[in-house]
Amino acid sequence: MPSLLSADFANLQSSIEQIPDADALHVDVMDNHFVPNLTLGLPVVEAIRKVTDKFLDIHLMIEEPDVWAPGYAEAGAESVSFHLEAAKAPIRLAREIRAKGARVGMAIKPATPIEPYAELLVEIDMLLIMTVEPGFGGQKFLDLTLPKITAARELITKTGLDIWLQVDGGVSAETIERCADAGADAFVAGSAVFGADDPNAMINQLRTTATR
Numbered sequence: 001m002p003s004l005l006s007a008d009f010a011n012l013q014s015s016i017e018q019i020p021d022a023d024a025l026h027v028d029v030m031d032n033h034f035v036p037n038l039t040l041g042l043p044v045v046e047a048i049r050k051v052t053d054k055f056l057d058i059h060l061m062i063e064e065p066d067v068w069a070p071g072y073a074e075a076g077a078e079s080v081s082f083h084l085e086a087a088k089a090p091i092r093l094a095r096e097i098r099a100k101g102a103r104v105g106m107a108i109k110p111a112t113p114i115e116p117y118a119e120l121l122v123e124i125d126m127l128l129i130m131t132v133e134p135g136f137g138g139q140k141f142l143d144l145t146l147p148k149i150t151a152a153r154e155l156i157t158k159t160g161l162d163i164w165l166q167v168d169g170g171v172s173a174e175t176i177e178r179c180a181d182a183g184a185d186a187f188v189a190g191s192a193v194f195g196a197d198d199p200n201a202m203i204n205q206l207r208t209t210a211t212r
């Protein structure tokens with residue numbers, strides 16, 4: 001799914017219209033505290049909600065997700081991901097997001113292991129493994145995250161639940177196949193999509209590469 005981080009922030013609606021084949025839109029919320037970058041917040045997500053029916057996948061890179069995350073579910077996002085490193089009470093937060101009717105995503109940075117948190121998997125609908133340090137688009141994919149993707153897929157399989165495994169950061173035509181082989185089944189691409197001559201065609205190319 002395309003990340004709007006690399007879209008035209010002055011023309012978000014036309015950026016969304018450029019990618020009719022996207023199955024979802026990934027929206028990166030950054031607060032300049034959890035990550036050294038600032039993007040957009042709830043009012044912009046509410047505005048995006050008004051101009052599209054697409055699945056909205058919100059990625060919160062913010063401090064205090066316990067306070068802010070439920071509001072994004074209330075705004076009509078289909079999925080809300082918070083960072084495990086920032087959550088004070090991840091189980092309570094996951095349940096609160098679900099209670100508001102959204103899917104729950106739990107995101108982890110490249111250096112955060114998943115094994116100590118395996119018990120949390122039953123509380124979530126998606127695990128988001130960052131494949132770059134969060135904060136910016138256009139960074140190089142970190143190969144060192146591949147074993148973690150494989151390990152996470154194994155832990156998810158053990159739960160017997162249909163938990164999506166999303167990768168985010170440096171995902172491109174070159175790297176997406178490695179992610180899929182390691183066990184990822186949801187793919188975020190920002191610069192690869194919006195930097196392409198034809199963003200919509202790139203989405204289809206990435207999807208074909210990931211699923212073959």
Ligand code: DX5
Nearest residue numbers: 003134135137138170190191
């Ligand atoms: C980075 C964001 C990503 C970003 C990915 O912190 O979470 O969603 O848009 O951008 P690319 O695909 O360019 O690495």
Ligand code: ZN
Nearest residue numbers: 003028059168
């Ligand atoms: Zn993201």
